[in-house]
Amino acid sequence: MKELIERLGTKFPVNETVFQRDNLTFITTDKIHAIELITHLRDYEGFSHLVIITAVDWIEEGLFQLTYLLNNPKLKVDMGVRVMIDRKEATMTSSHHLWAAVATYQRELYEMFGIFFPGSPRIKEPFILEGWDGPPPYRRDFDTKKYAEDTYFPRPGRETHDPAEHMKEKMYPEGS
């Protein structure tokens, strides 16, 4: 695996490498080379299967972390390619030409995080949120509770407890 990373390092900027498990490695690359790197992995290193594309909102750093999780079915190893993109200008090169499923992941990312992939098929069509007009709900600056309260006619008188506290209080009052 290390050899692979080294090989990659000669060709692409590989910034940070995390060896999560024997068979799972994360590498970080920059936005410009990411798709190139993934294409290389797919075509020359046997990572023919895309497991998932997912994102993490690093609101504090002002970044989105996109992770392309790839799988090499022959060697039975996974590799996650991380790309950090600017949160304000959340745009990433589309890779829908590599796997058919990518377009769907990208639709989801656009809907949930507002990360735009220019050129990706049907990117602006609703994925699971039909008719959603609020901000992307998975962004951490989106306040779900407030949104729900504003929107869904909360029933008055509803009490909310912390489950652990509540259980302790109700079921085992003597233990407190």
Added chain:
Amino acid sequence: MVDSILLNPIYIIGIGLGTSFILGFFKSGRFQAHPSAMHSERIKTAPWVLMIGALTVMTFISAEWLWSFLFNGQLPQQIYTAGFEPPFSINLLMGRNEAFFTLMVNLVGLLSGLYLLDKFKEMGTHALSVYLVLIMGLNGIIMTRDIFNLFVFLEIASIATAGLIVMTSDVKALSAGFKYMIATGLISGFLLIGIIFAYYFGGSLNIDSLAEANLTTVQGGVFAVFLIVVSLLLELKPFPANGWGIDAYEASPVGINAVISSASAGATYYVLSKVLIITDAKWYAVTAVVGIITFLGSNLMGIKQTNAKRMLGYSSVGQVGLLLVILGLSEQLGNSFKFIIFGIMMSHYLAKAGLFWLVGIVKTGILKDWGILRKKPVLVFFMGTFIFALLGLPPFPSFFAKWTLVLTLSAAGLNLWVGLILFGSLIEAVYLFRWFGYVLKLDADKERSLSTPFYRTFPVWLFGLLSYYIGYVASVMVPGGETLGMFYLPLAFVGFLFIIDRYLPVWVKNTLSMAAMALYGWYYMAGLSEFRMLFAIIFIGGGIVTMIAGYAKSGKRVGFYPFVVMMYIGLGGLLLSENILQFFISWELMTLGSYVLIIRGKKSMPHALSYMMFSLGGAFLILAGFGLAFAGSGVSSISLDILKNVTRYSGLIYTFLAIGFMTKTAVIGLHIWLPGAHAEAESDVSPMVSAILLKAGMFGLVVLMLAMGSQSLGGVSLPYLLGWLGAITALLGNLMAAFQEDAKRLLAYSSVGQLGYVVFAMAFMSHLGWLTALAFALNHFVFKALLFLAIGGVVMRTKTKTMYEMGGLIKRMPLSFISVLIGIIALSGLPPLTGFAGKWLSYNAVIEKGWYFQGFLVSIAGLVAFLYCFRLIHVIFLGQPKDKFKNIKEAPIAMLIPQYILIGVIMLFSLMPNMVLKPIGEFLVQYFPDGALQWDGGTAVSSLGRWSGVAIMNITIGIFGTILIWLLFMSRKAVKVKQFNIFYSGEAPSRPELTHYGYNFFAPYKKAVGFLVQPLVTRFWDGIADILHSISDFVRRLYNGNGQMYAFQVILFVVVFSIFTIG
């Protein structure tokens, strides 16, 4: 004395020679090597006028002589040159035949001369004189009685031909001419040797003296005869040594190849016929064999042609082959020989000249570019005339000739010859009808114009009209011609329709035609009885009802009504005919009319062709069957009753006739023409051809079976076979219908199945079987006409026939929906409507006869009918309406009226089945006394069960009404919802197209039984067609365009011929 005013025939030669000599004094149009400077100098028309004048005089002389021979009892006259009698001088003979043939030659020469005005201006004065010499030479060939003189004239003719070709400015033509010269040079060489040997052994050059010399009995004389015969045969371009001739046809200018084809071939043929008298019977037989090989081979090669001139060349050669056959068999043909030759020769002469002239008018040889001819419908009409004449369809002379030929040959026991001749004719029909189809259907190049100066169209007109006149003459001359009077008046009306066709709007013509048909029915059909009356009701009554739909059309509809009426005349003629000639003419008229009707459909060109091929094939089988019956009955009568008295060949006759008739009823195996033809036809033509025309085949079967009863062939009972065939047809036809996407195709396949049912029922040869068949025939007419009209109306509005593109039309076209609903209930045989009558009767018949398994197949077919019926109504009228049909209107009222008349008939028939079935049963008793149905009021009682149409109808209506009222009461406040107010698993449909289940509707059925509907039959016939085309393509490669190869073929022909004759 009448003689005194007759001009001496020698003047024909004299004028020809003299004028061409004089023409030499005129200033010539410059002889150009290159076409670029061609138009620099134009000759004046004076020489041309002179030539035309000369030709006119020549024509006049021949005509005058012919006139005297025919009407003034003129005796043949010998013309002795130089005042000596033969053998010391050359003598010419002017007899009736000579007058006739010279008239032919001169007339076509004159007309071609007219026609070629432009061409002659281009080619110059020399061409005029050469042309005149050619005509003169041909006259000489005909008249001379001296064999060497004959050679001279032959050489003159062929040199003149080559000379005319050499004057064209086309390298292709030049090379063809050169090849022509090589071949004719060789041939005339052989002829010359033959002549000299004939002279040596016969001691004379005079043909009559040579005939007395019995050359064939002399040792060396045979060689002379051989050479003379072979070279004259070669002059007639026998297959397979005729590549040079075909090339010449293709290369020479159109007016000239008209002369070559019509006149030269006629002249040479006449020569052969007069020279053959110096030989004996063996040589006649040889001639016939060469003829038939040529006839078959040339027509076969014609199939693959794409160039009109070349194709006509092959056709010409083929026709000459046919003439050779007739000449060769003249002994056997006896008295009919002259009539046959006359008919075939005239048709060929008129038609071929006419067609060649048309080639020049269209100015292209490429068959697929011929659509342009449609700019002049009159010319299309004449082209049709010529093609039909060429193929021997009525009312043209060749029809009567072929008819007589087949009958006479059959009577002489020459059945193989009949078969070969008919087969060859069928092949010829393939390419000629394909060509005609191109003319009628293919898109014309809009850029090109069609120039039709008078001098070019006049010959076409003249010959076109002459074809009809001579056809009339032939019809009078043919044995039994006196009975053809019944066609005159109706056909005159057809002619009248042709004349007014371009001027009157459609509704006038429609009214006129309907009135005429009503009158026709009234005057001619009123006296009919029994079967004929029943079919008259279907043919004429049904015809009038379906024609109401014609009012829906606007414009003029040129070329429709004459053929509709012609078809119905044919159909009516079948019923009126008392002899086989009338019957066969009616059959052909019907075929002709319906062919033109079918080909009017947008995409029906290939289907019309296959319709015509199957129809002609069927017609030829019928002809052969009649021929055999004529021979086999032992009485030389052409009455239809001969079928009853057949003593020989009865199984074969039965088979031929049955297959012939079943091409029309489209029994499985012969059905492949039907779906396309019926589906692509216009909306009011489909009901005519499907509901009415198919019954013609059924009527044929009625006539056949009543006359001949049951026959067997090779120990197998033919009705038994028919029964199986009918049952299988019913099943497979219906199955195929169930898998169609095209509504009209579905109905067409349904017709295949239904007619299979009819054939099945008729094969019972029992009272109940025939009652079933006849009831079913009536029913089928009513509901199939109804369905085709209704679907036709829908197609007219939606502009598509593909069912799944429609849907939900019930909202827009409720009246059509009701029509289709009634139609399919009647079709699928559900009680209480009429269709059930047929089912019930057939079960009775099946049990009575004991044909259980056939009956089983048929009832399964009935179930399958249910499938396609439902599909038809569901996919078109139910389900989701499509956006683009949101605003379509109900079918035109003119189409609805006949539908509702037919619905009225269905309802009446359903309520009172006894009204129809009882009288039918009553006359059936004469033929099948056993097992008749008993009637107890409105209840039919058979030995097995009972059926009361009235009671069933009333009870059903009672129950239906009660429940309907109950349901209406219960749901009286129902909200009317629209198409997307459906439960769609919580979703809403997005587009009607995606929510309409119509494509491949019976997919599971297809998975399970699809193996039964593999298009095996289509593949079979396609295979046959492919094989024919492949053979054609293979064989025509003999003619590789190399002059030496042609010469080699000529020599090889001589060698092979010698092996078979003297070797």
Added chain:
Amino acid sequence: MTFEPIQIAWTLLGLFIVFNVGLLLTSTVRKIGARVGKRRGIRFFQPHIDLIKNYSFRTNFSHGIMFYLAPVFRLTGGIGIFVFMPIIYGSAHFSNFSFAGDAILIMYFIFFGTLGMALGAGEGAMPFSAIGISRGLSQVTAAEIPLVLAFLAVFIQNNSFSITEIVAAQQGGFLNWTMFTNPIATITAMLAFLGAMMRSPFDIVLAPQEIPVGPPTEFHSSFLGVLSTNRAIFPIAKTILYINLFFGGATNWPVLILKAFLLYMWSVVVGTVFPRFRTEQSIRWFMKYPLILGILSILVLQLG
């Protein structure tokens, strides 16, 4: 036989009996099925309640004229085959209107309702209905293949289409029943019977999971009520046809009901045991053994 007005009253009585028997038979059969599954199952009168409920809906809607006509066609088909058939042998009262036709009429009248139903479902414009119809028609025509053969065999054997005559020929001891005189035809017919009863393995037409309820998806309230009425009458009427042709007919009502129940149970037993066929599988199945048996039944008659 001629028509007399009083005949209508008797027929209506017969119809009423058959209607109730049909409903009860449905519940009984379902109850038996439930008991097999260790459930109590529906109440005996549940079908009646359901029917009443269906007729007592307040709102309803229609897709068009054929939507009305479909249930009417369907029930007319069901009642039709009932009224054209003699029910009780020897009873003048319960011979219905059998003077109007014979077994052939019944055979074809069966399709009357099918056609109407299909048309109405088609007008519902619901694609699943159309799929159901396609399956249903395909399967029913396939099931008719052996049926026609078996019926033909009976007709040939008795040389009659008249149901009364066929029943008459089977009187005088159960050994005279077609079941024993022509066992092969009977077996064939009973196999075909399965296909016509819309029960497993031939119930793909209704396939509730894939094409919600198949053809009648859109039918509701009183429309469904009429259809349910037919579901009560039609199978019994069809069963009576089989009883008449193969099982000696019936001379009184109890015998008729018993025979009907037993016949009905036949399809239930098979349906409980065998899983569902796909449409093309069932078509193929009918074209195998039932077809062979059917041909055999006629061959036996022809040779024997």
Added chain:
Amino acid sequence: MSLKDIEKRTVIGPMGEEIEIDPLRDYYCAATPDLKMEQRKSSIPIIEKFANWARSESLWILAFGTGCGGIELRPLVTPKYDVYRFGIQIRATPRQSNVFIISGYLSVKTLKRAIRAYEQMPSPKYLLALGSCTINGGMYWDSYNTINRLDYYLPVDVYVAGCMPRPESILAGFDSLKQLIKDGKGEGAAKYAEKFEWYKKNQKQIIKDWDMPDYNW
């Protein structure tokens, strides 16, 4: 189905003419529920009572599981609970059902389907709501995409509390429903028609892509 599908569009007809298609008008019935129809009762009380009894004893459930409660309905038809005893059956089409069970949380997306299915059922129809999610949002009360109170969107006849309620509770719920119907109080559909505007307002407030007619027949 999306908003795009109800946009007006033009198609070319068979004669080459342009045809304007307004999907909402052309494909759907525009009528809204009529209160008179929904409350229609027989003028003879005994008949109405009888009808109510029949309705209560023949509850046909629409087979539409909306949340985690869908799995709780399955045991109902097993030998242990066997709801068939009580005249309860499951139908696959809303056209033939009269009971709709909202079995748990409803996302906005599902709500649209639920509304459609509910409206497609003929009246009188009853709505049984399972679980706390339908009452006040339950554990999804603060989710960005699940509703809190079902009765703002559809008229609920009977609530069965629990997260999730066990089949016994559901049976009890059915009993209550039956009693309600027998008493002539199972008039949820009428309530829906009566307060139609209000329900629609609520529905449209949260279903942003309202791509269907106001009432789905």
Added chain:
Amino acid sequence: MDFGLVAVVVGFLLILIGIWGILTQKNIVKIVIGFSIFDTGLHAIMVGIGYLKGRTAPILDSAVSPADALTSIVDPVPQALVLTAIVIGLGVTALMLAYVVRLYDYRKSLDISSYEDLKW
């Protein structure tokens, strides 16, 4: 020696040579020459057949009196025929040569296989 027979035999040989030329030579001029040979052969045969041994030409002059013409001259008919045939042959040859000229004008080729435009 029978001159008639010789002429006939030679004629046939010439015919064969001519045919051989026509069939084998690719050059169209040679083919025309073949034709001329063929024609010559024909003429030889005609003359040969018409020849009677020991007789003279059929010209009535001082050498042959009309009275004994029947016994002393050869049959005049073949002679006449041969003259005609020669004329015709000449015509044919001329026409063929005209063809050759015009063909050559177009294609600048004398090979017969260059002129296979029309076939099949």
